[in-house]
Amino acid sequence: MNNEITDESIDETVTQSGSVGKSRRNQIVGIFWALFGVITIFGGAAIQITQGANSELGPKFWPQMLGIFFLVIGIILIIQDFRGKIRDPEQEEITKTGLIEVLGVFVILVLQVIAWGFVGFLPSAAAALILLPLMLGTRKPIKIILFSALTTGLLYGLFAMILRIPL
Amino acid sequence: MNPIVEGLGALMDPSLILYLGLGTAIGLLVGFFPGVTATMAVALATSFTLTLDPIQGLAVLLTIYISSGFGDRIPAILINTPGTPASIATTFDGYPMAKNGRAGIALTSSAIVTAVGSLFGVVVLLTVAIPLSSLALRFGPAEMFMLVVFGLTMMVGVSGGNILKGLISGLVGLLLAVIGQDPITGVMRFTFGINELADGIPFIAAILGLFGVAEVLDQIITRNKTHGPKIITQFGRWWPNKAEYKEMIKPTLIGTATGTVVGIVPAAGGDIAGIVAWDQARRFSKHPEKFGKGSLEGISAADSSSASTQGGSLTTTLALGVPGDTVMAVMIGSMVIWGLQPGPSLFAKHPDLVYSIAGIMFIAIILSLIVSLLRLRGAIKLLTLPPEYLWTIVLIFCMVGTYAIQNSIFQVGIMIVFGGIGLLFRRFGFPAGPMVLGLILGNLAESNLRRALLIDGVYSILTSPIAMGFLAVSIAAIVWPIVQDKRNKRKALINQK
Numbered sequence: 001m002n003n004e005i006t007d008e009s010i011d012e013t014v015t016q017s018g019s020v021g022k023s024r025r026n027q028i029v030g031i032f033w034a035l036f037g038v039i040t041i042f043g044g045a046a047i048q049i050t051q052g053a054n055s056e057l058g059p060k061f062w063p064q065m066l067g068i069f070f071l072v073i074g075i076i077l078i079i080q081d082f083r084g085k086i087r088d089p090e091q092e093e094i095t096k097t098g099l100i101e102v103l104g105v106f107v108i109l110v111l112q113v114i115a116w117g118f119v120g121f122l123p124s125a126a127a128a129l130i131l132l133p134l135m136l137g138t139r140k141p142i143k144i145i146l147f148s149a150l151t152t153g154l155l156y157g158l159f160a161m162i163l164r165i166p167l
Numbered sequence: 168m169n170p171i172v173e174g175l176g177a178l179m180d181p182s183l184i185l186y187l188g189l190g191t192a193i194g195l196l197v198g199f200f201p202g203v204t205a206t207m208a209v210a211l212a213t214s215f216t217l218t219l220d221p222i223q224g225l226a227v228l229l230t231i232y233i234s235s236g237f238g239d240r241i242p243a244i245l246i247n248t249p250g251t252p253a254s255i256a257t258t259f260d261g262y263p264m265a266k267n268g269r270a271g272i273a274l275t276s277s278a279i280v281t282a283v284g285s286l287f288g289v290v291v292l293l294t295v296a297i298p299l300s301s302l303a304l305r306f307g308p309a310e311m312f313m314l315v316v317f318g319l320t321m322m323v324g325v326s327g328g329n330i331l332k333g334l335i336s337g338l339v340g341l342l343l344a345v346i347g348q349d350p351i352t353g354v355m356r357f358t359f360g361i362n363e364l365a366d367g368i369p370f371i372a373a374i375l376g377l378f379g380v381a382e383v384l385d386q387i388i389t390r391n392k393t394h395g396p397k398i399i400t401q402f403g404r405w406w407p408n409k410a411e412y413k414e415m416i417k418p419t420l421i422g423t424a425t426g427t428v429v430g431i432v433p434a435a436g437g438d439i440a441g442i443v444a445w446d447q448a449r450r451f452s453k454h455p456e457k458f459g460k461g462s463l464e465g466i467s468a469a470d471s472s473s474a475s476t477q478g479g480s481l482t483t484t485l486a487l488g489v490p491g492d493t494v495m496a497v498m499i500g501s502m503v504i505w506g507l508q509p510g511p512s513l514f515a516k517h518p519d520l521v522y523s524i525a526g527i528m529f530i531a532i533i534l535s536l537i538v539s540l541l542r543l544r545g546a547i548k549l550l551t552l553p554p555e556y557l558w559t560i561v562l563i564f565c566m567v568g569t570y571a572i573q574n575s576i577f578q579v580g581i582m583i584v585f586g587g588i589g590l591l592f593r594r595f596g597f598p599a600g601p602m603v604l605g606l607i608l609g610n611l612a613e614s615n616l617r618r619a620l621l622i623d624g625v626y627s628i629l630t631s632p633i634a635m636g637f638l639a640v641s642i643a644a645i646v647w648p649i650v651q652d653k654r655n656k657r658k659a660l661i662n663q664k
Contacts, residue, residue, distance in 0.1 A: 025595075033335055040342065043357065048354065049352075057621055059352055059356055062613040062617070063342065063357070070338055073331050073334055091596070094388050095389060098387055098389055099388055102384050102388045105387060106583075106586075106587065109562065109566070109583050110583060113566070113579050113583060116576055116579070128563060129559060132562065132563075136554075138553065138556075147559075151559075151560060155567055165215075165570070165571045166574060
């Protein structure tokens with residue numbers, strides 16, 4: 001029986017054990033970065049050069065060089081994933097509740113930024129400080145209101161009164 | 168005037184006590200709460216220290232950095248959860264010690280060896296920083312470019328996961344640094360007509376998004392509500408006896424030496440140092456079988472090592488301008504705003520600064536040690552604070568902190584965008600560290616490469632022994648993890664067969 005250990009046999013073994021090649025999402029990731037590289041190259045070419053700027057080593061040079069790197073690494077990523085050689089670090093799994101909560105938190109943050117421009121910091125922050133714990137599963141209204149009032153007060157005291165930042 | 172006198176004289180400002188106390192309190196709390204990292208805290212503090220004098224601001228940031236290294240051991244020992252990544256190795260023996268009824272000794276000895284490691288870091292800073300920066304002053308554009316490549320590849324190499332993804336992350340940072348004015352000609356690039364982007368991507372907003380918001384979102388998206396941490400409440404004896412002190416000496420020496428070497432390597436931080444030192448101490452121990460089961464030697468090696476990286480990290484950051492770890496990457500951003508550009512010329516222009524920084528670190532270590540040795544049993548209750556409130560506070564502070572830099576809501580928006588990007592990067596296995604480093608060092612890399620090429624083409628790089636040396640180490644940093652991974656797989660296969 002041939003017990004020779006080759007690179008291919010190593011990769012195959014690891015693939016079978018499940019730590020590599022569980023999905024092909026890295027191919028999509030590779031394609032994304034390769035396309036991103038192409039866009040960067042064209043984006044770099046579109047930079048308007050003013051008179052006197054060296055065309056070869058001017059403002060276009062660096063972004064275009066980076067674009068080429070993105071393209072090359074993206075392609076290598078695709079090839080490596082085809083060969084089952086990409087090994088991502090172990091991560092905690094996303095939970096369904098967690099995903100919903102993150103989306104909710106993100107929406108609240110965006111809304112707070114928008115509201116900040118219209119109604120000012122204090123009302124928008126106070127509202128966010130009520131909505132965020134609610135979104136994250138806290139169901140104790142008195143605690144939440146107290147928390148919102150105290151934190152808003154603390155923020156105002158620290159930033160507006162001590163540091164003189166116009167909130 | 169003598170730089171030593173001048174540097175230490177700057178610390179005579181009475182208000183500094185307030186800033187040092189504030190930094191200590193924040194740092195200990197930061198370390199205490201799992202999920203709030205030192206990087207996140209320093210980034211947050213940056214926003215409200217920008218209006219201070221450089222020394223006052225540095226006092227706050229450095230004290231947070233130092234004292235978080237004391238606070239993060241507490242949850243590692245009591246609930247088996249590292250307060251920050253630097254205390255991962257503390258859990259190996261700290262929690263088993265606590266389970267065996269020796270939590271008091273674990274906490275006290277951890278604080279003592281952490282202080283020893285940190286103090287040795289100050290000695291390293293004092294002895295190595297100025298000679299290293301004098302050497303680096305001879306660097307031309309080719310060497311400076313390769314130094315940036317070296318820092319970036321080191322961070323990619325040590326950040327774990329797939330090397331290609333680390334490289335992409337670094338490239339994204341370099342590309343983000345392109346946004347705004349070209350450093351040589353002043354031409355606008357990738358601003359898409361948005362005036363606010365003329366000065367480039369706001370650095371602190373990006374950092375707070377990547378390390379603050381993204382971290383919180385990642386914890387929310389993966390949280391498991393079924394069980395909370397079980398806190399050890401039986402502390403037992405607090406002070407080690409003579410035999411136990413003796414037992415701590417050898418592993419502390421091993422830990423301090425290991426941590427110093429790891430700390431000097433750009434981008435390698437306390438997490439790596441702690442694990443490496445723990446393993447080294449086990450090899451040299453007369454009782455390796457006790458490691459992982461509550462060994463005082465194990466906790467001494469791990470904690471002294473991760474603490475002693477701080478001096479080395481600070482040395483490479485200040486002398487070379489290449490961040491020693493992610494906290495230092497954030498600190499560079501603040502220093503630049505204060506007009507202190509870390510790098511070879513820093514100590515030539517401000518020779519007193521190294522002594523001020525060493526003085527601040529020394530006071531911070533003593534303050535943190537004193538507070539750590541107080542038996543704050545009541546503070547342990549903070550570990551039961553529901554994460555929903557902690558996450559909310561961090562998110563809102565990130566927003567206000569970002570706004571405070573330039574009173575700009577636009578920058579708050581940028582921060583939220585980076586929070587989303589950071590979360591996607593984490594979930595797809597892209598480390599955030601190289602991106603931040605790329606963003607910080609992008610302009611330096613670009614301007615020096617273009618200057619080097621304008622001077623003598625590619626020969627200016629190829630004919631420089633220093634530049635080629637950096638290139639060789641950079642290639643090794645990328646290739647070595649791949650070779651090692653292959654070797655581990657081969658070993659596993661042999662064992663399987």
